[in-house]
Amino acid sequence: MSRRSERTISVLVPPDLGPIAPEDPQAIGPYVLVGRFGSGRTGTVYAAVNPAAGTDSLLAVKTLPPARVADRNARAELDRRLRALAGVDGRCYVAPVTFDSAGDPPWLAMPYASGIPLAQYARKRGPLTPGRLIALAAGLAEGLCSLHAHGLSHGDLTPSNILLSSTGPRILDCSLPGDPESLRRSAAWLGPERHHGAAPSPASDAFAWGAIISFAATGRLPFGMGEPAVLAARVESEAPDLEGVPSELRPLLESALAKDPAERPDGQELLRASIQLWEEGLGTVGTEAGPGTGVTRLLNREWQGIVEPALLPRVVHLNERGKGKTGKAAAKTSALRPAASTATASAAKAPRSRALLLTGSAVLGAVLLGGAAWAGVAAFGGGLGTAAPLPSPSPSPSSSPTPPPPLDSGTMMVRFDGPAENNLLAGPWPYTPVQEVDPDAGLPSSEEIVTPQEWSARWTPVEGAEEPLEALIAADAEVLCAHFCLAAGQVYTDEQNRGTYTVTGRDLVNYLSWGDVVIAEATFGEPDPETGTPSIIQVTEVYPPAP
Structure with missing residues (x-):
């Protein structure tokens, strides 16, 4: 962090960092907030700096929902966990540097860690290569060993809270045990005993480790996809799919x-076995590979090609007169352009802001807000059909015709067209309000699988939407997938051909970044407060009816 003046500092931040919302505090403890990663069930995560520290460190400050620690015992357990987490090996886990478990709300501050969540990486690039897979297995086992040595079990380990950085995998978000809703959404990674109400344990972490390594090796969930109750039954009674x-x-x-927790290896056994497998099958991690532990040498040899998203400089203007809800210092931020440019603009106020998206380099906030929703079913009311028709203007003898409603509000059928050319990861996302045409248009005559493009051809833009529009997709938006935003071969629809498989807006934008189209019913919320960009808060994919 370099000082430009007594009240201005410069800090490197993710390019898609969102602005502070009007209701947010301006400071938390000693930290001045410079942006917002997002908000979800497990809390709100902000980007922050410590002006008094004199370093160039960006931190992630997370506030925890007070309802999760509503009594004295819960606060005491949170304090115990945070004190223990502060001593966990930082190479394996992003540990808190300071915290206030008695605050209102309680909060913790961690170093900002750049990287890619395993869930996102595997979905974009497929299964890991054998060498990198073994390195992941050993790195995660080492991280679990470090947690267990401090008397902690993670309890909610999923691919979405494992960060792939350039130096190796790191485990995230262990400050609070999962609440019932979070665990419901993590059903695919929980051992049978957890589905019966057992507390987190090293054995349950070993089960999650096995499920995650299986996923990384195949790109598939070891017990398939489905509703939480279905997954729990499979976990309890069926063998995992390790093909x-x-x-x-x-x-x-x-x-x-293994179904029986007592039959599972502990973290040390997982670690030793992973290194032994590498030495026997892929090479050696002996001393000729360099100094350090076996895991360090293995990572040095195999952990290549993980590129972290770049950070961009931002000027932070401190304002001591501002007062937030949990702190006194306020900050305004602006982006630093290259030296050849004479313009300086606010990164948080740039046109087409990416404020509500938690992709690209703002991944620490994404994973700290909770994992991807691999299971769970919800349904919206209403049926398939065309977009809500735009009302025709009704001329009045004494007034001008009433204009049609805007195409960025309410609920309507839209086509998501993939990312704009200059926003390949974070949006905003092009969308076109559409209505259904001839039911047979664009669909194959046989019973072969319909492609996204063939399904898209069945829809035409509504009047006034000849050119694509743009909107943000809230990272915590509820998205009900039917087929195209799921894994190949998966179809989850109700009797009206509407999606029923719950994921999040973050998962949807990961899919859209591939460039495919999606036909869906979209509900718009309040526009972005800084830029006025429309934002989408609910999405229900629609799917062709069976031939």
Whole structure:
């Protein structure tokens, strides 16, 4: 952090960092807030700096919902966990540097960690190569060992709270045990005992480790996809699907995914076995590979090609007169353009802001807000059909015709067209309000699988929407997928061909970044307060009826 004046500092931030909302505090503890990563069930995460520290460090400050620690015992348990987490090896886990468990709300501050969540990486690039897979297995096992050595079990380990950085995998978000809703959404990663109400334990973390490594090896969930109750039944009674897992790794995963917690290996056994598998099958992590632990040498050899998103400079203008709800110092921020440019603009107020998206480099906030929704079903009212028709103007003898409602409010059928050319990761996302044409238009005559493009051809823009519009998609928007935003072969629809598989806005934008189209019913909320950009808060994908 370099000082430009007594009241101005410069800090590197993610390019898609959102602005502070009007209702947000301006400071928390000693930290001045410079942006907002997002908000979800597990709390709100802000980007922050400490003006008194004199370093160039960006931090992530997370406020926790007071309802999750509503009594004295819950506060005491939170304090115990945070004190223990502060001592966990920072190479394996993004540990808090300071916290206030008695605050209103309670909060913790962590170093900002750049990288890519495993869930996003695997979805974009597919299964990991054998060497990188073993390195992931060893790195996660080492992280679990560090947590368990401090008397902690993670309890809610999923691919979305595992960050792939350039130096290795890191585990995130262990400050609070999962609440019932969070655990429902994590059903695919919980051992049978957790589905019956057992507390988190090292054995349950071993089960999650096995499920995650299986996912990283195959790109599939070991117990498939489905509603939480269905997944819980499979976890309890069915063998995991390990087809495609390297043969030398399969026995270790089978033991980690054992139904009986007592039969699972502990973290040290997982760590030793992972390194042994690498030495026997792929090479050596002996001393000739360099100094450090076996995991360090393994990562040095195999953990190549993980590129962290770049950070951009931002000027922070301190304003001591401002007062937030939990702090006294306020900050205004602006982006630093290259030296050749004479213009300086507010990064938070740039046109087409990406404020509500938690993709690209703002991934720490994304994973700290909770994992991707791999399971769960919800439904909106209403049926399939065309977009809500735009009312025709009704001329009045004494007044001008009433204009049609805007195309960025209410609920309407839209086509998401993939990312704009200059926003390949974070949006805003082009969309076109559409209405259904001939039911047979654009669809194959046989029973072959319909492609997104063929389904899209069945819809035409509504009047006044000849050119695509743009909107933000809230990271915590509820998205009900039917088929195209799920894994290949998965179809989840109700009797009206509307999606029923719950994911989040963050998952949807990951899919849209591939460039495919999606036909869906979109509900707009309040526009972005800084830029006025429309924002979408609910999405229900629609799917072709069976032939």
